[in-house]
Amino acid sequence: MPMNSALYVDENCESRIDRFATIPEPGEGELFVETLYSGANPADIKHATHLGIYPAVLGYDFCGKVLKAPPDSQFQIGQIFAGFTPTGVDRPTKYGTHQDFMVSPEDMAFRVPSNLPKEHAACMATVAMTAADALYNIFGFSPPQETLSGENSGPILIWGSSSSVGLCAIQFARASGVYPILVTASPERHAMLTELGATHCFDYKSPTVSAEIQAVLSTAWCGPIRCAFDSVGSYTDGGSAEHLARCVPETAVLVSVVVQKDPKFKMPLASANRHVVIKIPGSPHPITIPARPADHQRAWSVMLWAVERYGTEFRLPSVEVFEGPAEEALEQVKAIGSSGRGFGKLVLKHPLT
Numbered sequence: 001m002p003m004n005s006a007l008y009v010d011e012n013c014e015s016r017i018d019r020f021a022t023i024p025e026p027g028e029g030e031l032f033v034e035t036l037y038s039g040a041n042p043a044d045i046k047h048a049t050h051l052g053i054y055p056a057v058l059g060y061d062f063c064g065k066v067l068k069a070p071p072d073s074q075f076q077i078g079q080i081f082a083g084f085t086p087t088g089v090d091r092p093t094k095y096g097t098h099q100d101f102m103v104s105p106e107d108m109a110f111r112v113p114s115n116l117p118k119e120h121a122a123c124m125a126t127v128a129m130t131a132a133d134a135l136y137n138i139f140g141f142s143p144p145q146e147t148l149s150g151e152n153s154g155p156i157l158i159w160g161s162s163s164s165v166g167l168c169a170i171q172f173a174r175a176s177g178v179y180p181i182l183v184t185a186s187p188e189r190h191a192m193l194t195e196l197g198a199t200h201c202f203d204y205k206s207p208t209v210s211a212e213i214q215a216v217l218s219t220a221w222c223g224p225i226r227c228a229f230d231s232v233g234s235y236t237d238g239g240s241a242e243h244l245a246r247c248v249p250e251t252a253v254l255v256s257v258v259v260q261k262d263p264k265f266k267m268p269l270a271s272a273n274r275h276v277v278i279k280i281p282g283s284p285h286p287i288t289i290p291a292r293p294a295d296h297q298r299a300w301s302v303m304l305w306a307v308e309r310y311g312t313e314f315r316l317p318s319v320e321v322f323e324g325p326a327e328e329a330l331e332q333v334k335a336i337g338s339s340g341r342g343f344g345k346l347v348l349k350h351p352l353t
Contacts, residue, residue, distance in 0.1 A: 009045075009048045011055045015334060030104065031066055031070075031100070033066065033102045034100070037119050038063075043060060050280070052278060058098045060123070061097055061309070063080065064080070064082070067101075082122055085102075100351040119321050125270070126308075129173055132298075136302060137267060141178060154178045154226075157225045158198075161198065164345055166185075170196050184209065226252055228255070230244045231342030234258075241254075270299075272291060320344055333348075
């Protein structure tokens with residue numbers, strides 16, 4: 001049997017390397033995968049520390065090669081494909097993608113077309129599905145493949161839009177005809193965000209950012225902001241969600257990528273196809289988030305739309321591939337979890353050494 005190295009969070013919520021991880025076995029409707037690349041997300045670490053999802057092998061996104069498939073599978077042995085895996089308390093270790101051999105549910109996987117680089121496919125699903133759930137299920141915009149002219153009226157405000165989820169949200173909003181698309185980010189990102197579809201960019205650190213946003217709205221004749229998306233997801237007081245809420249009216253629908261203390265905020269999920277159990281610190285009992293199968297399918301259709309048009313109507317502007325010791329790979333993933341790594345997506349090349 002081959003050796004399976006994994007990035008692991010143990011029963012004490014401590015991250016470490018497991019160089020002798022068990023080779024996983026697929027169940028019904030699942031694929032056995034040789035991991036080629038695994039995509040890193042803040043959730044890899046934060047889901048353990050903030051949602052009680054441990055012990056577990058880290059990672060949700062991947063691109064790999066099919067080693068074993070069900071008899072009636074749409075995938076073939078040796079085929080390159082990508083996708084993401086389920087989350088929740090008591091998550092099976094087989095679903096962790098930061099390991100050399102893993103298991104993927106077939107209904108959360110897609111073929112990688114020639115226009116989509118394998119490294120990019122490995123870090124796309126979670127952020128695209130999160131953005132799609134926010135825009136098309138919580139905000140209620142029509143997906144790009146279904147949008148009629150003038151159907152999706154804005155304004156929408158995306159806070160921290162140079163995050164990977166924010167970049168996806170901008171491009172989806174543009175493709176769906178949402179107008180105007182107001183975003184906040186560091187000034188050095190404004191040109192890129194405009195290219196991707198933002199109509200107005202603001203410096204989130206500006207002490208007058210709220211007044212600047214209102215000034216644009218008053219001249220655009222588009223009405224108040226009705227949809228506001230915190231795509232950064234800070235937990236602390238005075239963080240991104242709090243700043244966002246100050247810039248929009250009480251009637252706005254508020255979304256954040258993490259659970260917020262303010263009950264007005266809703267949280268999108270990449271994997272709304274399954275019930276998700278989480279343990280929030282301070283809460284006496286686990287919380288079950290019910291599955292939303294129809295919503296998942298709507299978001300999945302948008303994600304596949306992005307896959308088909310990757311490089312033309314949709315892209316991830318910065319993808320960095322890390323190849324090196326597993327210990328250094330783990331430090332890179334932990335830096336992302338603490339928001340200390342900077343702009344762009346990180347992908348780990350396998351096998352982990």
